[in-house]
Amino acid sequence: MHDLRQIREYPEAFDAALAKRGVEPVAAQILKLDEERRQLTTRLQEMQGRRNEASKAIGQAMGQGDKEKAESLKAEVAEIKQAMPQIEEEERALGRSLSDVLAAIPNLPADGVPEGADEDDNVEVSRWTTPKALDFEAQEHADLGPALGMDFETATAMSGSRFTFMRGQMAKLNRAIGQFMLDRQTGENGYTECAPPLLVRDEAVFGTGQLPKFAEDLFQTTDGRWLIPTAEVSLTNSVREQIIDDLSAPIRLTALTPCFRSEAGAAGKDTRGLIRQHQFDKVELVSICRAEDAHAEHEHMVESAESILRALELPFRKMLLCTGDMGFGARKTFDLEVWLPGQNTYREISSISWCGDFQGRRMNARYRPEAGAKKTEFVHTLNGSGLAVGRTLVAVLENYQQADGSVVVPDALKPYMGGVEKLVAS
Structure with missing residues (x-):
C-alpha cells in the first residue's frame, strides 16, 4: 500500500516511478477520489457540528419559553439526521474506491533498480x-x-x-x-x-x-x-x-x-x-x-x-x-x-x-x-x-x-x- 500523503505532495514523482514499471499514470485519479472524499468528510463534520449546536440551542430556547424557535431547531436537527446517512455512505463508497485503486498499484522501485521490460x-x-x-x-x-x-x-x-x-x-x-x-x-x-x-x-x-x-x-x-x-x-x-x-x-x-x-x-x-x-x-x-x-x-x-x-x-x-x-x-x-x-x-x-x-x-x-x-x-x-x-x-x-x-x-x-x-x- 502507498502513503497517500506522499502522493498528495509529489504526484508527478509518483507517476514517474510507476512509469518505470510500465504502469499508466494514476495520481490524478487518486487525488480526485481523495479530494471528493475529504470534501464529504468536511461536510459531515460541519453537519455534525451544526446538529450538536442546534441540539443545545433547543434546550436553551425551551428554557426561555421560545417554543417556536425550539420547534424550528428540532426540524433542522431532524433534517440533518435524515441527510447524514446518505452522505456517510457516499463517503464510505469513495473510501472503498480509493482503497481499491491504491491496493492494485505495485510498489515503487528503489533507486538503482535498472529499468527494463522483462x-x-x-x-x-x-x-x-x-x-x-x-x-x-x-x-x-x-x-x-x-x-x-x-x-x-x-x-x-x-x-x-x-x-x-x-x-x-x-x-x-x-x-x-x-x-x-x-x-x-x-x-x-x-x-x-x-x-x-x-x-x-x-x-x-x-x-x-x-x-x-x-x-x-x-x-x-x-x-x-x-x-x-x-x-x-x-x-x-x-x-x-x-x-x-x-x-x-x-x-x-x-x-x-x-x-x-x-x-x-x-x-x-x-x-x-x-x-x-x-x-x-x-x-x-x-x-x-x-x-x-x-x-x-x-x-x-x-x-x-x-x-x-x-x-x-x-x-x-x-x-x-x-x-x-x-x-x-x-x-x-x-x-x-x-x-x-x-x-x-x-x-x-x-x-x-x-x-x-x-x-x-x-x-x-x-x-x-x-x-x-x-x-x-x-x-x-x-x-x-x-x-x-x-x-x-x-x-x-x-x-x-x-x-x-x-x-x-x-x-x-x-x-x-x-x-x-x-x-x-x-
Whole structure:
C-alpha cells in the first residue's frame, strides 16, 4: 500500500516511478477520489457540528419559553439526521474506491533498480564457481529422475499435471535437502524456526500483496481460506496489526512448508519435471526491520540463500531484477539462478526482495522508533527463498549425475541420508 500523503505532495514523482514499471499514470485519479472524499468528510463534520449546536440551542430556547424557535431547531436537527446517512455512505463508497485503486498499484522501485521490460533486461551481478564439464551428455532431471524414484505418472493419475510422487531414496534426498537448509538458516544465519498455518484468511494474503490482484494464482478452500503460495504470507503476517516496542534488531523468521500455486499464468511453461509445480516445499526467509536496517538486512538475506548453494557446491549467478521483472510488492529484488547442465542454462532458485513499508502499511504493522515513544513507523519487510526444495533437488540431480544414471549425494547432505551416498536405479 502507498502513503497517500506522499502522493498528495509529489504526484508527478509518483507517476514517474510507476512509469518505470510500465504502469499508466494514476495520481490524478487518486487525488480526485481523495479530494471528493475529504470534501464529504468536511461536510459531515460541519453537519455534525451544526446538529450538536442546534441540539443545545433547543434546550436553551425551551428554557426561555421560545417554543417556536425550539420547534424550528428540532426540524433542522431532524433534517440533518435524515441527510447524514446518505452522505456517510457516499463517503464510505469513495473510501472503498480509493482503497481499491491504491491496493492494485505495485510498489515503487528503489533507486538503482535498472529499468527494463522483462527478464532479458535483468543485470548479472556476480557468479560463483564454474560449472563442471561433463564427459557425457547431461540428462534433464525429468529424464534422470524416474529410475531413481521420481514418479510423475502416478502423481498425474491421482492429482493431474504438475504434481510428483517420490519414493525411497528420492523422497529421502528431498527431505534431506529441506532439513539441511532449515538447520543452516537457524543454526548459522540467525533465523528463528517457525511452524506456521498453511491456511490463511483474506486479510493475510492482502497484507503481503497476493490479493486482490493475484487471486487466480492461489487455491481457495470451500470455507474461504487460502492455501499459502509461500510461507512469506504466514511469517510476515505474524506481526499484523501489532506495534513492536523494540525493533533495534531485525526479526528473522524461517519455515519449511508446503506451498501451493495454481500457476494460472504459466500455461505451457515448464510442464515437465519439478520446476513449476502446484505443490512444492520451500524454506522461506522473512525479516521485519526498521527502515535504516533494510539495506544491510537485504544483503544478509541474499548471503543466507547463497550460503546453501555454496555448501552444496552448486554453480550459481546473482541477478539484479529490472523494474519490469520484479514482483508486485518488491522495491528491489535479487534472484539467484543455479546452473542446470541438463538444460544447459541457469534457472531461478531463489528470489530475495526488499518491500520497504509496502506490506507494513497493508498489514498495519508498526514499531516505536524510540522506547516509550507515542509516534510509530511502519515496519519494513523482506522475504526470500532459502531455498526452494524442489528446484534444489533438480540442481543436485543434474549437477551430481553420473554417466551410468546414478547421482552422487553432496557431502553437505550425507549426514541427513542415513548412510546413502549415491542414488542408483532400482
